[in-house]
Amino acid sequence: xxxxxxxxxxxxxxxxxxxxxxxxxxxxxxxxxxxxxxxxxxxxxxxxxxxxxxxxxxxxxxxxxxxxxxxxxxxxxxxxxxxxxxxxxxxxxxxxxxxxxxxxxxxxxxxxxxxxxxxxxxxxxxxxxxxxxxxxxxxxxxxxxxxxxxxxxxxxxxxxxxxxxxxxxxxxxxxxxxxxxxxxxxxxxxxxxxxxxxxxxxxxxxxxxxxxxxxxxxxxxxxxxxxxxxxxxxxxxxxxxxxxxxxxxxxxxxxxxxxxxxxxxxxxxxxxxxxxxxxxxxxxxxxxxxx
Numbered sequence: 066x067x068x069x070x071x072x073x074x075x076x077x078x079x080x081x082x083x084x085x086x087x088x089x090x091x092x093x094x095x096x097x098x099x100x101x102x103x104x105x106x107x108x109x110x111x112x113x114x115x116x117x118x119x120x121x122x123x124x125x126x127x128x129x130x131x132x133x134x135x136x137x138x139x140x141x142x143x144x145x146x147x148x149x150x151x152x153x154x155x156x157x158x159x160x161x162x163x164x165x166x167x168x169x170x171x172x173x174x175x176x177x178x179x180x181x182x183x184x185x186x187x188x189x190x191x192x193x194x195x196x197x198x199x200x201x202x203x204x205x206x207x208x209x210x211x212x213x214x215x216x217x218x219x220x221x222x223x224x225x226x227x228x229x230x231x232x233x234x235x236x237x238x239x240x241x242x243x244x245x246x247x248x249x250x251x252x253x254x255x256x257x258x259x260x261x262x263x264x265x266x267x268x269x270x271x272x273x274x275x276x277x278x279x280x281x282x283x284x285x286x287x288x289x290x291x292x293x294x295x296x297x298x299x300x301x302x303x304x305x306x307x308x309x310x311x312x313x314x315x316x317x318x319x320x321x322x323x324x325x326x327x328x329x330x331x332x333x334x335x336x337x338x339x340x341x342x343x344x345x346x347x348x349x350x351x352x353x354x355x356x
Contacts, residue, residue, distance in 0.1 A: 108343070133345060143179045144182060196209070
């Protein structure tokens with residue numbers, strides 16, 4: 066693929082003196098781009114994003130949530146990579162850590178040792194997880210059970226209350242939208258996830274796929290955190306994802322709901338990223354001035 070890209074680039078540059086030199090140029094440029102993509106895939110950077118929520122009380126201003134997404138621990142990313150990610154997260158000293166799906170590409174039996182570093186994550190309120198579509202190819206029920214042993218709270222169509230200074234923020238999570246295709250008793254159920262909550266309190270939803278935001282708007286979600294897209298992972302492909310998702314990366318507003326889509330912390334398929342660096346997202350919540 067990168068050789069084809071190199072050929073296209075060189076096509077618009079001044080002509081080379083011979084076919085040999087042109088072929089050499091394509092090979093050199095393609096190899097350089099491939100090396101860049103290999104290195105970029107393993108260098109997750111901290112992306113700090115401040116988000117103002119209209120219902121967030123001043124007592125919760127500055128609350129920090131670190132989001133990990135799409136780590137895809139498995140064939141190309143293992144324990145050493147996750148140890149580096151966990152160390153970086155702990156340096157940020159977040160109030161809470163959330164993992165928005167596609168954590169693994171393999172069974173508990175095969176990857177138990179590789180995911181063990183998750184137990185070392187530290188934050189005031191703990192670590193929360195929702196399933197992604199890849200968990201349903203890897204034994205989602207078994208993973209949901211195992212993550213509990215690593216001090217990771219799995220939110221399956223439910224919500225919890227995070228309290229500080231007498232004020233509460235609701236954090237909800239739903240199963241991935243593809244869960245219903247598998248005979249494991251899982252399915253996305255947002256009405257159930259928000260049932261019984263105090264509607265005067267701010268609500269953050271963890272949903273692996275950005276398209277869940279269409280329903281989130283109807284249920285008064287203030288902020289949805291998602292992944293799934295990898296931001297396209299390799300630059301040209303991001304445009305193809307726009308057909309199936311309302312956003313590919315970054316912060317968007319849908320009605321009264323804000324949507325943040327992570328580019329992902331790992332990668333899937335070829336161990337490469339091009340122009341779409343992986344991220345560890347530090348979300349800083351701000352109270353709206355008119356609260």
